[in-house]
Amino acid sequence: MKFRIISLPEFFRRIIRRKPLRSATTLKTPLNRCLSLAHLTAFCVSSIIGIGLYDLAGQLVRKYTGPSTVFNYLIVSITVVSTSLCLAELTTLMPRAGSLYIYTYVTFGECAAFCTGWIMVSVMIINTSATAKAFSDAVNRLTNGTIRHWSNANLPSLGNSEIVDSTPDLLAMVFLILLALATLSGAYISMTASLVFSGLTVIILIALSVSCFVLGDVNNFHGEDSFLPYGFKGLLEGSLLSIFTVSGFEYVANASEEAKDPRRDIPIALVLSVLTCTMANLLISFGIAYVLPHWKIIDREQKNESWVSTQLRLKEAFALQFRLNAIICKTSITVHATEFLLKGSTRVFDLILKFTCGFSEFFNTNSKAPIPRWNQVNLSYTVLNVVSVLTDLFGEFWMTLYMKNHYQASTFSHFYCLRTILGGTN
Template sequence: MAEKQSRGCLPEESFQSMGNYWRALRQTGFRLVDRITARSLVADEIREVLARSGQEMKKTLSWWDLMWFGIGGVIGAGIFVLSGQEAKESSGPAVVLSYGISGISAMLSVFCYTEFAVEIPVAGGSFAYLRVELGDFVAFVAGGNIILEYIMGCAAVARSWTSYLATLINHKPDDLRINVSSLPRDYSQLDPLAVVLCVAICSATVLSTKAASHFNSVTTIVHIFILLFIIVTGLLYADSSNMKPFAPFGASGIFSSAAVLFFSYVGFDAVSTMAEETKNPPRDIPLGLVGAMSITTVAYCLLALTLCLMVPYSRIDPDAPFSVAFETVGLGWAKYIVSFGALKGELKA
């Protein structure tokens, strides 16, 4: 009896004896091949996800809700982190075209996500779709890439948040960072405020998902009004001569910039994970995702055009492009509105 009880405490039958262990070890190759080539069935995937959830989620979301979730999840980092950097370093005023190319690529991805989300309306997102279509191994690799993607996105947004906060209080971004000369040049500026921001937002989300959702809705509305302010006010100070030369780095600069700017559209995939909570997935998911991506692409292109019309691309500040652009055209007061909007938008993002 004691022997049976001790064996029952072991995690796997393979480790209950040396004989079992060696037999299991000889099967490693076959198990690995099976793991790489195994695919999940749609019905099994739906049952597994529902079993992990414990109970079925309430279907309360419409296409209108999904569209605003998508807009709120995407708009943010692409405007306040990458637009100035890519315009100055890779594409010049042609950054408008780069945003358009990235938007088309993102829309094609949206069509794929839409098809999968309608076919498999579960909360597993792309991981669940890949398990069914390509197998466990590809899903595992893609899941790791998605986690890395969001880690890099959060880090970039949090670091940019420090830059806009510095602009808001009339300081340079480096004033709020710690320079460690013993570290390599590209890694020597530590950003403690960015770390505090990430920890605070993570803690708030864990403590109350509902409160985080309300906060996201409010900040999205405020964010959109500030974006409209940037476009309307910025175009009043537009100078068409700033668009020349249009593509100083050539076609290669446009496409290399488009590859980086695709990062701006990260977040739309989160909408597909809400399929389980959607009232009518075949109708609401396509409308919500395509609507969100269309509005986001137009907004990005208009904002990039506004920035490049306000100041020459060579004078764009890569840390806080819009705040410094308004200051350059003599609207010093406007930079505070823009910086506040950037802080809000990046907290949401």
């Protein structure tokens, strides 16, 4: 690669130059177009359903909507489906990996695209690491903390700090290595695995919801100001909060360059996944209100335990099975959520190196699995370094943003707008 000195006017001309629309709308790509409608739908479900479902559902019923959570999700579904259709229009016009990076490059120029792309990559790396830590937490719950206790006893301590963990999280690191290898195998294999985990997640969520309706009582909807306990103000505030539970669908645009027919499949996948995830969240929230009166739900701040054991006072015979299903579902969510974050960040990283930095050699693909392998390895190494010392700092930030009373509904709406513009995750 040759470098040369350019003049200052040429420099400013280059940082505001825009990518030609014609090159962004073509369907020709070095990547393998192998993803079907089912793969794209599963990918979108992976990006929408998150760990916050378990914590947010109980808080939504307890503090904002009560049993009227049905109307809450009706409002949210109309808003989010409309937004997803707007995204579908952009994606079908420019079916390229990179989503917001490409859209910004075409409309605002190279400098804005460069900043947007690196923000997307940074947020994805942080969220991938945090999700891997969530997986480690889920497995430790299943083993009663055996792995964590062994790490604390046998691995060197890094000291007590709010920035780094006391010991490296080996389980999260192994989890990321396995997912990186799965992603290196190619889009079809990794997305098929994501399809399986997405199906497992939806099935378990339906099973949990059915359990709530079997064990609950319709009389729990009565009392404490009845069906709409917090009025229309609480309903609207809950709707703004619920947007977080069905956001993240914009990342399906990263898979458009590997879709068989992106202009037909992506709009369908967006609508199907948004409706599926909205229905799953609705059933979980409505099930909580059905099985336990909303004024008796225990706040997370009062008792830091999973809602499946504290908020749903099930019969003893069902308690262990219910908790186990919830943990398996949480583990399933972390698996395919981490996979889609790792894949999405790699695609954006590829485009930044190719178009903005000029390192097109890193975009070279392999004939057996046409993906940029070097970028996948480099990004996976970066994520491993982050997760090896990451604490619950990022998780606590998100949960604080969700749960604390002094954050008003306007904060959530403003943060969501900012998150959508900059390409954050849920």
